[in-house]
Amino acid sequence: MTPNFAIIGIETPHWRTPRLWLPLFLLWIPVILLSPVIILVLVAVAIAARTNIWRLIAIIWGILCSLPGTHVHVRAEGNQVLVRIL
Amino acid sequence: MNENRRQILEMLAAGKITADEAERLIAALESGSGANVGEHSASMAGANGSNAATVKTRAKYLRVLVEADEEMTGLRGPTSVNVRVPMQLLRAGVRLASLIPAQAHELFDEALNKHGVPLTLSQIKPENLEELIDHLEDLTVDVNGSQGNATKVRVFCE
Numbered sequence: 001m002t003p004n005f006a007i008i009g010i011e012t013p014h015w016r017t018p019r020l021w022l023p024l025f026l027l028w029i030p031v032i033l034l035s036p037v038i039i040l041v042l043v044a045v046a047i048a049a050r051t052n053i054w055r056l057i058a059i060i061w062g063i064l065c066s067l068p069g070t071h072v073h074v075r076a077e078g079n080q081v082l083v084r085i086l
Numbered sequence: 087m088n089e090n091r092r093q094i095l096e097m098l099a100a101g102k103i104t105a106d107e108a109e110r111l112i113a114a115l116e117s118g119s120g121a122n123v124g125e126h127s128a129s130m131a132g133a134n135g136s137n138a139a140t141v142k143t144r145a146k147y148l149r150v151l152v153e154a155d156e157e158m159t160g161l162r163g164p165t166s167v168n169v170r171v172p173m174q175l176l177r178a179g180v181r182l183a184s185l186i187p188a189q190a191h192e193l194f195d196e197a198l199n200k201h202g203v204p205l206t207l208s209q210i211k212p213e214n215l216e217e218l219i220d221h222l223e224d225l226t227v228d229v230n231g232s233q234g235n236a237t238k239v240r241v242f243c244e
Contacts, residue, residue, distance in 0.1 A: 049185045059181045066174035069147060073168040077161045 003067045009082035019082070090115050145223040145243030147172055155236040173219065173243065180215040183207075 002025075009019040031038065042060075046053040070085040091112060098108040147170045154165040186194070191207045198205045223243045231237035 045185075049187055051185055056185065059178065059185065062178035062181060063175065066172050066178045069170070069172040070175065071168070071170035074166070076159070076163075076165040078163050 001068060002064055003085045005086040007082065007084040007086065009080070011080040013078035024085075088115075145173055147244050148176060148222065149240070149242055149244055151238070151240040153236070153238045155231055158231070158235055158237055173223070176222070177216065177219050180219060183210070183215065 004023070004025045006022040006024055007019055008017075008022060010017050042056060043053055046056045049056070067085045070083070072081070072083045074081050094103075094108050094111045094115070097103045098105065103111070150167065150169040150171075152165075152167040154161075154167075156162070156164065159165050186207070188208070194207045195205065198207075225241065225243065227239065227241035229237075229239040
């Protein structure tokens with residue numbers, strides 16, 4: 001399943017943002033609109049890497065679909081960054 | 087015969103679990119919940135005083151936890167890193183290696199050798215990488231700082 005939401009939280013000693021829920025599924029709209037350009041880029045990359053374009057698409061799709069569950073939380077000097085992909 | 091079932095029967099044969107426990111494990115296995123099987127076997131192995139031969143469950147995430155000592159980092163306040171990466175992402179990521187052009191392999195090999203890593207990238211096949219990820223599930227790294235250094239690093243799969 002492709003990622004649907006990303007939760008981002010940034011906090012410094014002076015200010016903090018509320019946890020932002022970014023609706024990643026809405027990115028499908030620009031992706032669909034830009035699909036001709038994306039396909040051209042993928043073809044160029046496939047030619048440069050001398051690989052099959054379908055294999056390239058499968059790898060990118062695999063990475064995209066395995067992103068949900070990723071969690072990164074870093075805290076240093078009172079600053080905090082949280083990124084979660086759901 | 088499925089591998090998990092065989093392991094349960096082997097544990098039973100070795101006397102590490104009782105027939106009742108084996109039955110419960112097999113029932114959990116049939117219900118299709120791998121996590122439950124792991125929990126059952128872990129608790130049973132613990133109850134029997136044996137830590138060996140638990141039914142292996144597939145790890146879903148690679149966790150990296152770092153708690154750095156204030157004196158070591160030179161930063162004010164605690165420094166911590168908590169990263170959870172899906173194993174599936176690692177599997178998908180290593181497939182990217184197959185996209186590296188053959189011409190770049192030599193450059194990579196040269197750079198790795200220069201840094202004391204005698205590795206030939208062209209000899210690493212996708213199936214080797216898959217195997218590497220599979221074995222990563224058994225990896226646990228636990229590092230504790232010494233001599234007053236309270237830094238802790240933990241790398242494990244869950």
